[in-house]
Amino acid sequence: MSGRIDAVAAARADRLRARREARDPGLWALLDDVLDPEVPVLSLWELGVLQDVYHDDAEVVVVMTPTYSGCPAMEAMEEAVRARLREAGHPNVRIVRRLSPAWTTDWLSGEARRALVAHGIAAPGAVECPQCGSPRVSSISQFGSTACKALYRCDDCGEPFDVFKSH
Amino acid sequence: MPLDAESQDLFAYTVALADDALVHGQRLAEWVSRAPTLEEELAIANVALDHIGRARMFYARALEISHDGRSEDDLAYGRGADEFANLAIFELPRGDFAVAVARQFLTDAFNVPFLAALTTSRDAGLAAIGAKALKESTYHLRRSRDWVLRLGDGTDESRRRMQGAIDALWGHCAELFEPFAAEQRLIARGVAVDRGALERPWREAIDATLAEATLRVPTTQPAPYRGRLGRHTVHLAPLLADMQALQRTYPGQQW
Numbered sequence: 293m294s295g296r297i298d299a300v301a302a303a304r305a306d307r308l309r310a311r312r313e314a315r316d317p318g319l320w321a322l323l324d325d326v327l328d329p330e331v332p333v334l335s336l337w338e339l340g341v342l343q344d345v346y347h348d349d350a351e352v353v354v355v356m357t358p359t360y361s362g363c364p365a366m367e368a369m370e371e372a373v374r375a376r377l378r379e380a381g382h383p384n385v386r387i388v389r390r391l392s393p394a395w396t397t398d399w400l401s402g403e404a405r406r407a408l409v410a411h412g413i414a415a416p417g418a419v420e421c422p423q424c425g426s427p428r429v430s431s432i433s434q435f436g437s438t439a440c441k442a443l444y445r446c447d448d449c450g451e452p453f454d455v456f457k458s459h
Numbered sequence: 460m461p462l463d464a465e466s467q468d469l470f471a472y473t474v475a476l477a478d479d480a481l482v483h484g485q486r487l488a489e490w491v492s493r494a495p496t497l498e499e500e501l502a503i504a505n506v507a508l509d510h511i512g513r514a515r516m517f518y519a520r521a522l523e524i525s526h527d528g529r530s531e532d533d534l535a536y537g538r539g540a541d542e543f544a545n546l547a548i549f550e551l552p553r554g555d556f557a558v559a560v561a562r563q564f565l566t567d568a569f570n571v572p573f574l575a576a577l578t579t580s581r582d583a584g585l586a587a588i589g590a591k592a593l594k595e596s597t598y599h600l601r602r603s604r605d606w607v608l609r610l611g612d613g614t615d616e617s618r619r620r621m622q623g624a625i626d627a628l629w630g631h632c633a634e635l636f637e638p639f640a641a642e643q644r645l646i647a648r649g650v651a652v653d654r655g656a657l658e659r660p661w662r663e664a665i666d667a668t669l670a671e672a673t674l675r676v677p678t679t680q681p682a683p684y685r686g687r688l689g690r691h692t693v694h695l696a697p698l699l700a701d702m703q704a705l706q707r708t709y710p711g712q713q714w
Binding site: 358360361362363364391392393394395432433434435436437439443457459 | 505513583591
C-alpha cells in the first residue's frame with residue numbers, strides 16, 4: 293500500500309516539477325483559465341490533461357494527454373486552449389497529443405480532489421458521499437454521465453451521486 | 460516515397476487493429492436509444508466511445524507510418540468492405556442484449572491480455588496505445604463478465620438467451636488467435652503480439668466464467684471467414700453503408 297502511495301506522490305511531484313521549471317510561466321498562467329467542459333471546477337492542468345506549453349519559434353506548442361480514448365470533451369478542450377491562446381495574441385498553436393505515460397487519476401492534486409467533492413462529485417479512491425461524507429455507499433452503475441464518472445448512491449442520506457472513477 | 464517492407468507490414472497491422480475497434484464501436488453505438496435500462500444505455504455508449512477513440516489512435520499511428528496524405532476519416536469512411544480488415548466477430552449483427560454481452564465478454568477477455576502484451580511492443584506508438592486501452596478494456600471486462608454471470612445464472616429465459624448468444628459467436632472466436640502474414644513477420648520482430656499464444660489462457664478464463672454462469676462451453680467448429688483478408692460476412696457492408704453515408708454523400712464534410 294505505501295508503495296502505491298509513494299508512486300502517486302512521485303507522479304504528482306514530477307508534474308509539479310515540470311511546471312516549476314517551465315520555460316514560459318506566462319503561458320501556463322493563461323491556460324489556468326481553461327476548465328474541463330464537463331467538470332467545470334478543474335483546470336486542464338489540475339485534471340492532468342495539460343502536460344506542457346512552450347514557445348517554439350513562431351508557434352505555441354501545447355502538449356496534452358487525453359483522459360479516456362473516447363472522451364468527446366477532448367476536442368472541446370483543444371478548442372478552448374486554442375481560443376484562450378488566440379485571445380492572448382498567440383494565433384499559431386500546435387497541439388501535440390501525448391499518449392505515454394497514459395493519463396491517470398493519480399495526477400489529480402489535493403485541491404482538485406477537494407474541488408470535485410465541493411462540486412458534488414466523489415473523488416477517486418475510497419468512495420465517500422459528497423453530500424454527507426458517509427463511506428456507506430452502493431454502486432448503481434460502473435458507467436455514468438461522462439466517460440470519467442460512475443454512478444453511486446449513499447446508503448445513509450439516500451442521494452445518488454457521480455464518482456470520478458479511479459483510472 | 461514507397462514504404463519499406465516492414466513499414467508496409469506495420470501499417471497493415473495497425474489498420475487491422477483500428478478496424479476491429481471501429482467496427483465494434485459502431486455496432487455498440489447502434490444500442491443507443493435501444494438499451495434495456497438507462498444505466499446500460501450510458502454504459503454501452505461509454506464503451507462504444509472508448510472503442511471508437513481506440514480506433515482513432517490506431518489510425519493516427521498508421522498514418523504516421525504511411526505519410527500518404529490520407530486522414531483518419533479517409534481510412535474510416537473512404538474504404539469499402541473488402542478493404543476493411545476487422546475480424547468477423549465484431550461485424551455480426553447487433554442481435555439481442557445477450558449477444559451484445561457475449562461479444563463484449565468474449566472479446567474483452569481477449570483484449571485484456573492482448574493489450575497487456577502490446578505494451579511491450581518494439582513500436583513505441585503501439586505500446587503507448589496498448590497501455591492506454593488496457594485500462595479501459597480491464598474496466599469493460601468487469602461489466603461484461605458480471606452480465607454473463609447474471610444472465611447465465613439467472614432466469615430460464617435469460618439463461619436460454621445467454622447460452623444462445625455464446626453459441627452463436629463461438630465459431631468466430633478462433634479468428635481472434637490467427638495472425639495474418641504481415642503480423643507473423645512483425646511477431647518475429649517483437650512488434651506484434653503473438654495472438655496465438657493467448658488462446659490457451661483465454662480459453663481457461665472463458666471456461667471458468669461459463670461454468671460459474673451455469674453455461675455450457677459450445678463445441679461449434681470455427682467459422683470460415685477471414686476478416687483480415689477482407690473475406691467478410693454479409694453483415695459488414697450494410698454497417699459501413701450506414702456509418703459512411705454522410706462522407707460518401709458529402710465527401711470531406713466536417714461537423
